[in-house]
Each structure stands twice: as C-alpha cells, then as structure tokens.
Amino acid sequence: QRFLDKEELSSLFKAMKTSQAHPAALRALRIQLLTGLRPGEVCKLQGKNIVEGAVSLLGAETKSNRPLVLPLSITAHRLLQDASEPLGKTQFLMSTDRRYRKRLSLSAIEKCLGRLCISIGIPHTTPHDLRRTVATHLGAMKHNNDVIDAVLNHAPIGVTQRHYNHYEYMEEKVAAMRDVEELMTSLGL
Numbered sequence: 001q002r003f004l005d006k007e008e009l010s011s012l013f014k015a016m017k018t019s020q021a022h023p024a025a026l027r028a029l030r031i032q033l034l035t036g037l038r039p040g041e042v043c044k045l046q047g048k049n050i051v052e053g054a055v056s057l058l059g060a061e062t063k064s065n066r067p068l069v070l071p072l073s074i075t076a077h078r079l080l081q082d083a084s085e086p087l088g089k090t091q092f093l094m095s096t097d098r099r100y101r102k103r104l105s106l107s108a109i110e111k112c113l114g115r116l117c118i119s120i121g122i123p124h125t126t127p128h129d130l131r132r133t134v135a136t137h138l139g140a141m142k143h144n145n146d147v148i149d150a151v152l153n154h155a156p157i158g159v160t161q162r163h164y165n166h167y168e169y170m171e172e173k174v175a176a177m178r179d180v181e182e183l184m185t186s187l188g189l
Helices: 006-018 023-035 039-043 074-084 106-120 127-140 145-152 159-164 170-186
Strands: 054-057 068-071
Touching: 006 023, 006 106, 006 170, 023 039, 023 074, 023 106, 023 127, 023 170, 039 106, 039 127, 068 170, 074 170, 106 127, 127 145, 127 170, 145 170
Parallel strands: none
Antiparallel strands: 054 068
C-alpha cells in the first residue's frame, strides 16, 4: 500500500514518454492518474461511458455498486476522445486490437507499470497504487475526505451518508479533477 510522490511521478512520466509499451496501457495509466478510477473501471471504459465531459458509470459497472459521474479534466477528456475517435458508442476505449472489440486487461496494465517502475528504480507499484496516489495528492491539496470519497466513488459509511445525504459534490469534483490535472501536467504527464 503505497503512493507515488511528486519525484516518483515525474520519473514515471519521463519513462512513459520513451516506453515501447502498448499505447492503450500507457493511456490507461494516464487516465488512472488523472481520475483516480479503479484499474478495472479504466479497462472497461466504453464510448458510451463518456457523457458531456464526464465518465458516467452505472452501479453495475463499479466495485461499490454505486453509479458514478466523474467530471473529466481537459487533459483526461482529450485522452479519452483520442481513444474514441474511430469508435462507436459501445467499443472499448482501452483496446488491444484495431477493431476496438478486445479490451485491455488488468494484467497488461500491471505489467506495463511494473516494467516502467523497474526501469526507473521505483519499488514495486500496482495500478491500485495510482488510485491511492490521486487520493493522497488530493488530500495534500486540502480537498476534504468527503470530496475524495466522492471522486473515488467509495461506498458511504454512516447512516446519514447512506440514507439521507444524496449530495453528489459535483462542483467539488470538478475542482479536484482540475487540481489533479494541474499537478500531473506540471510533473510531465
């Protein structure tokens, strides 16, 4: 259970620029670092999940079984648009074939990240560590835990959150995604 600090992120981004890894795997890592989405959610993204500048997932498409609407930063939206240009609404955005029918596997992302980290001397890092990285840096930027939970789509804990408070923190999520984008691009994403 680790996260990448700013120096490690900068080194990772440099390694990604010269990597011979599959473009979809590199795009998936970038999307994770710009959104905090779970690796499996990134692998399963389809054109239909990008709605009005946001990732929109049904409850059945998330680990928490809760629907998610996560506003995308300009950079994240551009990455996903580049992936979806030749696609229809239901084809995979992180695809390993030219017809966009076969989705990128979680193991492909794990291998890509593992090789990148070994090449730059970062200790063993998993794709889920990238989610932890986003959450940690949001905390460092003074975003409160409710907003971080909303970005990460964590299941509500207390009775009030589960049954009474249905606020979606949309404005706060927009600000959080903007802050993550600023951080990641300043480090060389």
